[in-house]
Amino acid sequence: MWLGSEVMFFAGLFAIYFTLRSTAPELWALQSSKLNITFSGINTGILVASSFTCQMGVFAAERLQPKRTSWKLKEWGMAEWFFVTYVMGAIFVIGQIFEYATLVSEGVGLSSDAYGSAFYLTTGFHGLHVTGGLIAFLLVIGRGYAAKNFGHKEATSAIVVSYYWHFVDVVWVGLFAVIYLLK
Amino acid sequence: MNATARLFWVLVVFNLVLAAVYSVWHWIDTGTIEWVGTIGLALVAILSALIGFYVGRVLKSQPAVLAEDRLDANIDDGDAEQGFFSPWSWWPVLLAGGAALVFLGLAVGIWIAIIGGVLGLVFLVGWTYEYHRGYFGH
Numbered sequence: 081m082w083l084g085s086e087v088m089f090f091a092g093l094f095a096i097y098f099t100l101r102s103t104a105p106e107l108w109a110l111q112s113s114k115l116n117i118t119f120s121g122i123n124t125g126i127l128v129a130s131s132f133t134c135q136m137g138v139f140a141a142e143r144l145q146p147k148r149t150s151w152k153l154k155e156w157g158m159a160e161w162f163f164v165t166y167v168m169g170a171i172f173v174i175g176q177i178f179e180y181a182t183l184v185s186e187g188v189g190l191s192s193d194a195y196g197s198a199f200y201l202t203t204g205f206h207g208l209h210v211t212g213g214l215i216a217f218l219l220v221i222g223r224g225y226a227a228k229n230f231g232h233k234e235a236t237s238a239i240v241v242s243y244y245w246h247f248v249d250v251v252w253v254g255l256f257a258v259i260y261l262l263k
Numbered sequence: 264m265n266a267t268a269r270l271f272w273v274l275v276v277f278n279l280v281l282a283a284v285y286s287v288w289h290w291i292d293t294g295t296i297e298w299v300g301t302i303g304l305a306l307v308a309i310l311s312a313l314i315g316f317y318v319g320r321v322l323k324s325q326p327a328v329l330a331e332d333r334l335d336a337n338i339d340d341g342d343a344e345q346g347f348f349s350p351w352s353w354w355p356v357l358l359a360g361g362a363a364l365v366f367l368g369l370a371v372g373i374w375i376a377i378i379g380g381v382l383g384l385v386f387l388v389g390w391t392y393e394y395h396r397g398y399f400g401h
Contacts, residue, residue: 222388222392223391223392226392227401233394
């Protein structure tokens with residue numbers, strides 16, 4: 081239900097973006113040429129990869145294994161995989177902040193023009209969602225350490241956070257395609 | 264489960280037929296194809312097929328009989344598992360108070376939002392770990 085409402089929310093943001101874009105194509109051509117596609121492409125790759133490490137954490141949680149038994153990847157628990165996912169998600173957010181700072185110095189601000197508003201609204205709300213996901217990962221990792229008997233209750237919370245994370249990841253792939261690749 | 268899967272396959276056929284009717288009707292009327300509606304209806308058919316296929320696979324791996332599939336079922340047989348909700352927890356009330364302070368701060372003065380954010384974080388942790396510590400630790 082929550083993810084369904086999130087889909088509608090991001091559909092609204094996509095509609096804002098496309099509406100503004102259709103009214104000011106020259107502005108879009110000018111401002112979108114300032115985007116660093118290589119940088120954001122690498123950032124996108126990191127976020128997509130984090131979905132895979134997240135899923136490895138879910139597999140561990142489904143084995144009801146909260147912590148590693150050795151450093152071998154096959155014996156990692158939920159916590160280790162989620163820590164890796166957390167770091168990758170945090171790198172994505174840091175990269176996005178860096179990108180924002182660069183764009184602001186090049187004259188693309190939240191209130192500078194329609195392009196800036198559409199760009200920061202869509203990517204900014206996505207960034208807030210990633211940040212929320214990072215907090216959720218910390219809470220779930222904490223549950224893994226707090227539980228003396230890691231059971232299906234803990235595994236379920238890990239699985240639902242992974243659903244959310246995959247969703248945010250897919251939304252970013254859509255946003256990246258629309259904002260950075262679609263000319 | 265079987266009835267559910269079949270319902271979605273009925274929707275696939277229905278929407279494919281509608282897409283064809285819509286497209287042909289528009290072509291007869293104006294001589295052009297209206298792509299937005301045609302593609303939209305075809306996509307609804309594809310998405311219905313996706314769900315129908317998924318439900319069919321679930322049925323195959325785990326032949327479940329839902330209350331909806333049985334003629335002798337009562338309404339309360341279909342009560343879904345709603346998850347676990349604490350009947351008396353104060354944490355959601357406190358968390359909502361923290362969130363209210365954040366939004367009040369956005370409107371009035373940002374320092375209130377900072378206080379609300381810190382309180383909200385404390386209450387969020389309190390809510391998340393309510394059944395994982397103390398008397399309920401497991």
